[in-house]
Amino acid sequence: MVRACGLLTAQKEPVPLKSIEVELEVRDHVATVVSTLNYENKEDKPLEAVFVFPLPGDAAVCHFNAKIGQTQIVAEVKEKQKAREEYDDALSSGQQAFLLEESLQSPDIFSLSVGSLPPGESASIRLEYVTELAVQADDGLRFCLPAVFNPRYQPQGSEGAGVQVTSVPASLVPYSLSFSARVSSPRPISKVESNCSLDPLQYLNTDQTQATVKLAAGHKFDRDVELLIYYKDAHQPTAVVEAxxxxxxxxxxxxxxxxxxxxxxxxxxxVTSSVASCGEFVLLMDRSGSMSNTRISSARDTLLLLLKSLPMGCYFNIYSFGSRYEHIFPKSVEYSQQTMEEALKTVVQMEANLGGTEMLQPLKHIYSQPCIPNQPRQLFVFTDGEVWDTKEVIDLVKKNSDSHRCFSFGIGEGASSALINGMAKEGGGHAQFITGTDRMQPKVMQSLRFALQLAxxxxxxxxxxxxxxxxxxxxxxxxxxxxxxxxxxxxxxxxxxxxxxxxxxxxxxxxxxxxxxxxxxxxxxPAEDTGLTVHKLGARTLIHSLEEGEHRGWQDTKVKEKVVQLSVQSGISSSLTAFIAVFNNNGEAIQGPLLHKNILKHDYVDCTLSPYQDYEDLQEPSVLTMGYMYADQESYDYVGCTLNPYQNCEGYMDADQESGDYMDCALPLDQDYETCSYKPRNKSDSKTGVFTQMKKILSDFWKSCKTVADGALKSVSEGNARSSVSEQQTRDPLLQLVSLQEATGKWLLDPALPTALGKTNEEVEKSKPVLANKEIWATILALIWLHGLKMDSKNEWDLLAMKAASWLRAQNAPWVTECVEAANLLLGCSVMKEALGL
Missing domain, CATH: 2.60.40.1230 (Gamma-adaptin ear (GAE) domain)
Known part of the structure; x- marks a missing residue:
């Protein structure tokens, strides 16, 4: 879900961000991040504002302070309700205060209330957190700095019905970014890579165990900053004791x-070289609006590779979801040539046209299906968005952890680390993130290899x-x-x-x-000079374990008290505590009315969404989007609000209970106004029939709109189907070859095979040994081509090649050696028969 970010004025203009300073210190696989954001209030009145931002899901916020003018205020951790009351009391008595708290829905979303920022005054906000760095498929350690520290810039003139803001030219972004990283490890640092331009890595000692790196000059922070850190001998076990x-x-x-x-x-x-020949593989694919273009194309290719790599004898099914969900088969079916082809026909037509990111219902349906005896269930979840009920989704995975393993994939910048890591952790699986120019296929195939290994x-x-x-x-x-x-x-x-x-x-x-x-x-x-980092991470780990334990509803008062006590003692944030800082400015009353600006979590004022784009998935890499606009808490005006025609907004609308004003507020086209849970202001209004009449007018209006929307959807769907066929024809040779493989692992001597291999039909037929079986010849040709010319992509085709070699061994054919020699000669390779696993 796109989260609003940045300090905003009452006119929905951002409090200008002057500069961002980020200092990263990495010690082995632990990162300490200090971010300083400098703002200035150019309003002529005092301002109260809210800053909403994500952090890594397993991060531990351990320090927060704010500086207004020359006054610095250091926050302390207190029980959340007490902190909120202290904040409100401070504002009402004319004091300046800051409140930092974790979202109840997701542990990787924080909100910072700033009250109040005097007119013409500057504010400097300093936030520190520690986090572990996840291991990637290529053994790199991944650090991601969310671009949310760059409040989404809203150009002049973007007010009104259409508030989707596309990329802003770098020359117009009015702030600077300073980002530096210091890396140290017991082992030499091989390299540091990034999706952004870096200055050269500077080693600080001769054994290359310490180094610094900075972003190249001119970076405008218009996308997430990702660092990948590589050590030599990365798989050495270590232990750090901290006093x-x-x-x-x-x-x-x-x-x-x-x-x-x-x-x-x-x-x-x-064990690592063998794979299981059983299992139930359930693939759950995000088809929300923001999965369009390259993401859905890459997803289709990934599903092709997955389907071709599954072992004979297993079971599978493919689900896709958005605002609703679909599945190819009513229940998981046995993997065969027929079922694989049937699934691929659906996969090739998949488009990002299912609306928003609602994962809970398809998960519930999957878990309601009985497990197949002797076929361990393996769930693969692909999503590029976030869900508002992150904790509920993770709880559901944990509840069913005894019956399956869950492998999760976060696609693109903005994917919730709390969701992706949480599902894999509770599901006993593995998490992967695919960002920037990363190819999805190698990471997914690594997870498939994990899933095919015995638990x-x-x-x-x-x-x-x-x-x-x-x-x-x-x-x-x-x-x-x-x-x-x-x-x-x-x-x-x-x-x-x-x-x-x-x-x-x-x-x-x-x-x-x-x-x-x-x-x-x-x-x-004890190690020296660790800054209590290990203690902070240990406290964070214990706090999360208590929060995610059997007492999710906090019925156990002792567990709740322990979390609060541990959070306060360690200075680490939790769902039950908050950072509070109050500056007593001698009790002087703030001059002028305070502009109270709440960022409401489910507020959609003036938000116009496309028919395929859900409010949860507006954020794209390098796209600056103000996904939520912000209603005045006192008026709750919803004029001009248009929601996705296929998105049910029940539970999201926070209408004024007193006024019951729903003028121009569009409910989904398929939502009956009679089911609206909000009531008119009083009984007299109901008796007059005004509210009933309004419901009928709106209902009739949306029925007429739905006819137009359905026509547009059909037109675009037909266009997408045509483009997918064209895309099939221009697919790269590796995927062309993969698409021709049979479920059993063999290739047929199909006319399309020579094309994929870069040869003519005549060349392939002429080179075939006279006595060789056509299927064996075709299969060996494909394997020689893969091993001889596509070794750089071995982690993508390795499993399907193993399946092909297994099929060849089962044939026990006498002419395999002759076929290998002839294939090498035809393709200009020198692959040994043993390298093929024969």
Whole structure:
């Protein structure tokens, strides 16, 4: 869901952002981010405003202060309701105050209330958070700085019905950005890459374990800034022990030492090179409006690769969703040539035309389907948007975690890290993010390989420590282990030990019926100058575990009290606490009326959306969009509000309960006004029949509009179908070859095969050994072409090539060697038969 961002005036104009300063410090796989935003109020009246922004879903906000003029105010963490009351009291008594709180719907959305900013005054907001960096498919560590720190710039003249704002030329963006990163690690730093232009990496020492990097001059922060950091020997396990805070309460988490253990369990080669031949694969694809153009095209290609790579004997189904959801089969079907072809016919026609991003209902339908015996369910979720009920979606995945594994993919900038990481974590799967020019296919195929491997079971973690030291694990139990992927464990260490003492952590698990274990020995001597980063991340981990536990409804008062106590002690934000800062300016009353500006979460004043574009999915990379406009809390005026004709807005409209004013407020075309849950101001209004008459007028009006909209939808749908056919004809050779493979893994000597290989039919026929079977010849040709000419894309076609080799071995044909030699000669390759797995 697009979140409004930036400080706004009563006229919906942004409080001008003068500059952004971001300092990033990365230590191994942990990042500390300090962002400073400098604003100026050019209004002639005092301003109260709200700044709404996302952060990484697993980030721990650990410091916040604000400076108005020459006055700096440092915030402290308090119970949320008390903080809100303190904020309101401060404003009513003429004081300046700041309130920073986490959204109840999603842990990666924060709102900052600023009250009040005097006319002509400047404000400097400094926010600090710590977060872990996720491991990517190529072993890089990913850091993402959301472009939301750049409030979406709204050009002059954009007021009115159409407030979708497209990209603003860089020359018109009136602020500067300063971004610098310092990276340090026990291992040498290989390289740092970005989706933005960087100055050259500067090493600070000879062993290349410390380096700095900056964004190149001229960057306007019109898109997310993504850094990928690569270390040598990245898969080495590590442990960092951090000393407690001397001033903390004895026995508390902040007073004791905390250890962060980073593990990379090792798997036998026989396991990592084999794949399962069973499973139920359910693919859930986002088809909301913002998946249009290259995203939906890449999604179709990805589904093609997935379908071709599935093993014979498994089951599958494909769901797609927007404001509604569809599925190809009523229930999962057995994978065969017939069912694969039927699915592909639907896939090739998929367009981004289903409206918004509503994931909960299709998930509920998927989980309501009974699991197939001896076919472990594997759920793949692809989405580029966010859902407003993130926590409810994650809860649903967790509730069904015993019956499936969930692999999630965030597509493009703006995908909710809380949603993507949360679903994978609770579903025992793996999360991937596809941004910028990333290809979706290799990351998805890596996750498919994980899904095809046997699940690791009976995972346990044991500690061996000196007898005077006890351990309290802060992290939830490990539920999934995958080759090459990191597992993090935080633990509180109580008691004293000598600096020379050592500890040991052992991870035990069972795979394919064989027990295995990995050990890590580490020193208990605390690391120097860590800034309590490990404590903050450990506290964040424990807080999230408590919040996501069995007491979601907070019926257990003790759990609630523990979260608040831990949040206050550690200075880490939670869903039950908030940062509050109040400046007492000697009690002097603020001159002039205070412009109260609330950013309402479900407010759509003057918002006009396209027939295919839902309010949840307005944000595109490098597109500056003010997705929500903001109603005056006192008037709740909804004049000119037009919602997506296929989007049910029940539950989103916050109309004035007193006035009941719904003039010009468009409900969805398929929504009966009689079901509107909002009532007129009083009974007399109802008796006059005015409200009933208005309902009828609006209902008739939208019925006539729906006829026009349906015609437009049909026209565009037909155009999209024609363009998809054209796209098929110009597809790259690799995908052309993949599209010709049969479900069993073989290729036919089809006339389209030589074209994909860059040869003529005559050349292919002439080169075939005389006694060779046509299907075996075609299959070996395809494999030689892949291994000889497309090794740079091996992670995309590896699984379907393994399936082809398996089919060839089953044929037990005597002319395989002759076919390999002839194919090498024809294609100009030198691939050995053994390299094909034959």
């Amino acid at each position: 407690g805070q001397v001033s903390a309460e004895p026995g508390s988490l902040m007073a004791d030492s905390v250890v962060m253990v980073s593990l990379y369990p090792e798997f036998p080669q026989s 690791v079971v009976d995972i346990s973690v044991t500690w061996d420590l000196p007898k005077e030291v006890s351990v309290t694990v802060l992290s939830p139990p490990i539920t999934a282990l995958f080759p090459g992927q990191r597992s993090l464990i935080y633990a509180q260490l109580s008691g004293q030990s000598s600096e020379a003492a050592e500890g040991c952590v052992t991870v035990k698990y069972s795979l394919a019926g064989h027990p295995s274990e990995n050990q890590l020995h580490f020193s208990l001597r």
